[in-house]
Amino acid sequence: MGIKVFDKKADELPALWVGSRIPWLGIHAQGGTVRGNLLIPLLPGRIGPKRFKAVIDGLMRSGNAFFVEKNGRVLLMAENIRENAAPLARFKRAERGRTGAKQIKRGQEVPIAVLVRRVDLKRRLNLAAGVQRALPGLARVIERELRRL
Structure with missing residues (x-):
């Protein structure tokens, strides 16, 4: 999310740009529902898509x-085998943290993600407040340009 005042060109009036490179930013600004089969990773931190x-x-x-279906939730599981030790490392660490186990044995199943049909997102961003914070800077630049003329 970015807000920027463009005031470098002397022959044009200043402009305020509010936006993001993220195409789905609007759902965070308004709230809404994302539907479809979504895999949510079972990790304490973030993993990139x-x-x-x-x-x-x-x-x-x-x-x-x-x-596997457990307690009404569909989980993606993987078996702890030698060939998949590297990709499963952070998921095994998370499982040890959840269960309190010292180690995860070979052949044991490790939960990777939960499958959900939809996700309801609440409003998280206040775009209007961001614009309001940037407006005094834009007004100062416009006044400076008008005084220069």
Whole structure:
């Protein structure tokens, strides 16, 4: 999310740009529902979408990932085998943190992600407030330009 005042060109009036390179920013500004089959990683921290997709693709290609239903939730699980030790490292660490186990044995199933049908997002960003904060700067630049003329 960025707000920027463009005032470098002397022959043009200053402008205020409010926006983002993220195409789905609007849902965070207004709130709404995202529908479809979504895999939410079971990690305490964040994992990037490209890295998560690479881990899932690797596990699926090796035939090691499978879906299990537990307590009404559909979980993507993977078996802890030697070939998948590197991609599963952070998921094993998270599982040890959740369960309090010292180690995860070979052949044990490790939860990777939960499959959800929809996600309801509340309003998180206040675009109007961001614009309001930048307006005094824009007004100062416009006044300076008008005095110069």
